Amino acid sequence: MIFHENEQRWNDWTWQHAHSCKDLSTLNEWLEKAGSKNPIPKKHFNEITSSYRMGITPYYFSLMTRYDESDPIFRQIVPSNEELNILPEELIDPIGDENPARGSRPLKALIHRYTNRVLLIPTAQCAVYCRFCFRKRLVGDTAHNAREEDLRAAYGYIQSHPEIDEVILTGGDPLTLGDQSLLTILKALERIPHLRMIRIHTRLPVVNPFRLTPELGEIISTLNKPVWVSAHFNHPQEITDTAREHILKWVSLGIPFLNQSVLLQGINDSASILQDLFMSLIEMKIKPYYLHQADMVQGTSHLRVAQQRGLEILKELQGEIPGYALPHYVLDRSDGSGKIPLQNQWI
Template identity: 40%
Template structure:
């Protein structure tokens, strides 16, 4: 197991005991490592956070209004990583609401990616010609304050996927152009093994489906869920995982063990990171995260510009910030550690790669290109034989 470069195991164990005391429990390592115990004991109440953290007035007001806007829930595991004294802790900024969530800009959108309009049957988004998004759950282990699907997630309005599955399968069987299914939500890995197995079995029974992915933040929020049985299930159905990490402090020994289990089990692992103000909007923060992920055999895949979700302006950077950061990474670290920077075009335009201009000119078979330190070079096309 890879040791965390950040956490002091003794300090962590003390924090765990304090969290259990807040929950009215006695710390027990076996219970702590049970993912169902973690889910049953998520922190959700203002008074719990008042005991755990030195809350700022902005956080207290955020926690008071949160139930009306977007639920708060944090696993004991992730709560144990929060800095109780620092309101600018990069993990705390991701999961503790602030009163700034009440500020709504004219450009904020309830459904920023335009998914609802591309939903032919409940719980299935079909935008790209050969790919679909299957929304399995409306529950997550913890709730990111920048959640793209806050209109759906934690609202309790989504029908269980097994009740919708016949219609979804019928649609996919009819649309033979679809070869790729991304299962997301909510977090599909919160499904118990049997229903998840049934869902994957039904999808694998469709002959033209070649590629099945699951989008999940469970390895970060709830690494205890990555059991040997779950890994065997994912391996059986040849599933890829798109994970979600935003800061190197998430890469704890438990997370390393979960990723080891997945990688050793033959599960391909990629990571999607959202660029967030105060969390990871520096070259050092991103480099540390991406290098840490590679150590865990997780390939940084996408760096997302934060979607313009209602009430998230305080967490969003400028696009120029993202361009500058990717430019600083490219050429200064291995290409494996440099994800594609994308904007999910508001209104349903899909993912658009964003980068500083590298092709300066291309004319008469000559391409003028700019490299990572700003120098220009010429590439000449091969001369075609007559």
């Protein structure tokens, strides 16, 4: 254990959040304490993090077992010089959130891509900054946080579109908001009669599971609309007793969980790793929902897996795990028109 905090502070999600590693000297200090003999060189680090910041919670750092690119946690979260390699086909907005031709971002805090559901972006802040993030262009930038008037405009929009039956809180990571801010949003949504459900997309169960406090879970479970949580586990090394305990507590309160993974080179691009991941999720009562083809986001070619390889992995998994444990392998189209399934032809 490299962090000499007492258990109470370690288990406090706000402590984890406040002590996130954001700079090179802290990162190298942590690496040295963990026994690594390979500090991250300064060269290029500032260049990389000036366009896309770094953030690592102490808890998530503690899940590393090796301190180089061969470790699946390290590879997801520590900036790599390979991010400077930007290919001509890579994009700033790889899933077309902002495509003006589609007009799918009618308001600052809202994306309306599918008829019956919208994304609500209350914050652009995350607990960690994943190196493969498809919203690199906005996450971590306070200018993209929604102000009160942006949220009010979003509620008004949803209210005036009776065809919308689901709101997905995303970002950024909505669970980085304090309880009061989050509950204000959930209560406002609860009052919209035609809304049938709310979803929260979050990486906190993976990188700071202490955020799933029993108090917040109790309140969410008493809302008059079902709230589904979509977590974001990518590797079995992320599934810990701590994560399991906190998630199962919320599940016991009646809050259902889904999981979205991204297929990532050198991290989870093998059938055996994914089989272990999906079955471990099922054991935690989380339904593996999507396996995403990594988006064509700038500076991420070292993390992307060829679609053909993804299909081969899916073929290997078919029959090895129960159907309900096998997620849909999907690709988000770059024009903003949404997801399409990537499937093997069986007949």
